[in-house]
Amino acid sequence: MKAVTISKNGGPEVLELKDIILDKPGPDQVTIEQKAIGLNYIDTYHRSGLYPLDLPIGLGLEGAGIITDVGENVKNFKVGDKISYAGTPLGSYSTHRNYPSKNLVKVPEDIDLEVAATLMTKGLTTFYLLHKTFPVKSGQTILFHAAAGGVGQIFGQWAKSLGCTVIGTVGSNEKINISKENGYDHVINYNKEDFAKKVLEITDGKGVPVVYDGVGKDTLDGSIECLALRGMMVSFGNASGPLSDINVPKMLQPKGLYLVRPAMQQYLSTKEELDEASEIMFEKISSGKVKIKIYKKYKLDQVVEAHKDLEGRKILGPAIIIPS
Secondary structure (H helix, E strand, C coil), X not given: CEEEEECCCCCHHHCEEEXXXXXXXXXXXXXXXXXXXECCCHHHHHHHCCCCCCCCEECCCEEEEEEEEECCCCCCCCCCCEEEEECCCCCCCECEEEEEHHHEEECCCCCCHHHHHHHHHHHHHHHHHHHHHCCCCCCCXXXXXXXCCHHHHHHHHHHHHCCCEEEEEECCCHHXXXXXXXXXXXXXXXXXXXXXXXXXXXXXXCCEEEEEECCCHHHHHHHHHCEEEEEXXXXXXXXXXXXXXXXXXXXXXXXXXXXXXXXXXXCCCCHHHHHHHHHHHHHHHHCCCCCCCCCEEEEHHHHHHHHHHHHCCCCCCCEEEECC
């Protein structure tokens, strides 16, 4: 098999494609022949050391494929099953891998594995943001930063299917139409306009009950400004850099705001939670309420280029790596 590993933190150049011998699956594992690998911005945090890991290590959180072998304790999966997964242990940047069966979900027959590979991080993130962290209600107006990105494109369609009016921000004019095609009612280029002022105009000065922010440092102050009384700031990413220290009396106290930093493992830590979320997510795809348009496909030996494109904001939608 082949796998991408890192032995030190740094830029895309530290990514190494190596030949590795794969052991038989452990008692609670399956062996997966991977058909598609999800490409996510968090992968760059693992590579750079922003999210520290014990090295050396393989990279990649998300994948989809076919089971080719099962461990002795595995009861719910069999050879030939279509599956997808996201989460630890890392190592999805590979042609084959062993993976714990408790973290797998079966992919419905009507859903392509390339689509499934884009969903397990981005789609399940959208699920917990909209249904668990701040459960939205039909008729609410909400704000999502980075509307044209991989999560953003799924989020806009999903939120629209729940009856929300969805405001999105983007960093360039070319991303405005992409966002509108994915469910956003209003799209603001935050490099050309004061997004907080614009959001307050759209909401007649009331502000929004929730801001979902995967951008981080650059959007924090504006997000706080355009939140309504007792609103919630949901900070779930650092695309522009990690948040600075929060001055609670100055930033949160005046409007009684909530600030939460959610992560997938807090909502999908059990098999029951994972299955519930996946069932709802796959139904959104099967029903056509959320459509996935894969922006770009890379080969495994193009992983350095893929990370450069991720960090250069050149990937305008879900992207995948094809292992072979």
